[in-house]
Amino acid sequence: MIWHKCIQFYFHLPIFVRLLLSVCFIMLFFGLFIHLIEPTHFPTLFDGIWWAFVTGSTVGYGDYVPLSALGKTVGIFLILAGGGLVTFYMATISASTIKHEKDLSEGKVAFKGSRHIIIIGWNERTRQLIDMVKDSSLHQDIVLVDHTLKNISYQDHHIHFIQGNPTADNILQKAKIKDATHIIITSDPSMKENEADRQTILNIISARGNNPDIAIVAEILTEIQRKNAERAGANVIVRSNNFMSSLFFQTIFQASNKATDIIAKTLEQQQFCTIPIDEKLTNQTFQTGAKEFLNNNKWLIGIFRNEEIIINPGFEFILKENDHLIYLRPF
Incomplete structure (x- = not known):
């Protein structure tokens, strides 16, 4: 019953996880086996496992090699079994990566983040x-x-x-x-x-x-x-x-189409922004704030106060502590 549940759990894992577990199991098995049959040349279990991974991945450093006929036979089986499995594992990871990138570009992958x-x-x-x-x-x-x-x-x-x-x-x-x-x-x-x-x-x-x-x-x-x-x-x-309707009206019916064109092009090059009021501007007039913003190449156009937007409130308008200032800045 326990083996049956383990097998079910194994086959419910993603394929690249199953392949990784299979590769590790084979390398551990062959590493233990070579350590047991040639303890002189593979004095520790880790030496055997190291040899198994190096040989099975076809890297072949040559720092550990079996000398007996039985040990060489084990090496042959390791190359046949482990080498093919490692290659298949790497190919599967590459294919999964390409597929995931394709699914991302096609909008098939769910978003995992938050505060977005x-x-x-x-x-x-x-x-x-x-x-x-x-x-x-x-x-x-x-x-x-x-x-x-x-x-x-x-x-x-x-x-x-x-x-x-x-x-x-x-x-x-x-x-x-x-x-x-x-x-x-x-x-x-x-x-x-x-x-x-x-x-x-x-x-x-x-x-x-x-x-x-x-x-x-x-x-x-x-x-x-x-x-x-x-x-x-x-x-x-x-x-x-x-805004577009107002701009069209100005362009058609006002005397200076050139002026309207300049305004349109200027607004295309500006970005609306809001910022909490700076402490030094609290209880100052809108005119003072406007001058401060102009010095920083920004154009103060209004404020946001108590869920209300006030555009061009007048120079004597007093700015308060919790105001958010609305301004234009170049892109």
Whole structure:
């Protein structure tokens, strides 16, 4: 009964573990055997095991060699049995490594970390966001979930890719949503706006159902779906169309198209950032803070206070202790 359970346990192990155990067992067996039949030339059990590993792996240092006919016969069997098994073991490890890398690029491997960010959807905005995180000093793990991509290079993008429908529980569990801090849901550019927003809301519901505490940032294209996204559980709604519509209006109807073009190009080269207020700026005016930021090649544009964003509050506005400052800096 015990042997039967041991055999069952052995065959339930991964193949490379089984091969490693088999190699070790054969080397131990032949090392013990050569030590027993030629104790003069192999005075310790370790000497016999060393000879078995060196001979079985076909390295052949020659520091220990059997001299008797029986010992040489044992060596022949060791080369036939151990050499082939060691070669097969190395080939299996190589094949497993290549397969694992292929599965990683095709999004088949579950994420193992925690405190990571999940991004839903692969598009230009996603790529830029990943580049920003990679160029920063945050060292934040990113898991990308997308159903349209067939594969993505881990070496090139330094992200963990999960291929599949982001509304499916098993896909979100592979992304370890329960251990993630944030999930960013981008709008699908291949869909019409209403369809894309409905899909985004479904993604929000799925994410909130799998992790009630996760912070959800969602991109919504139409104003009519904004409330629904909030009801579904999104913490932050990003309306990318608002800025673009305003920019288009300025370009078409204002007197100076050149000025609008300069603004658009300038904003393309800037990055929005937030930072807790420095102690020396507490109880100072917004104007003082703005000058301080300009001296460091940054443009202070607003503050985040008590869950409220205040943009361009006025020069006499007083900064308080728990404020977070919103600014632009060059990429």
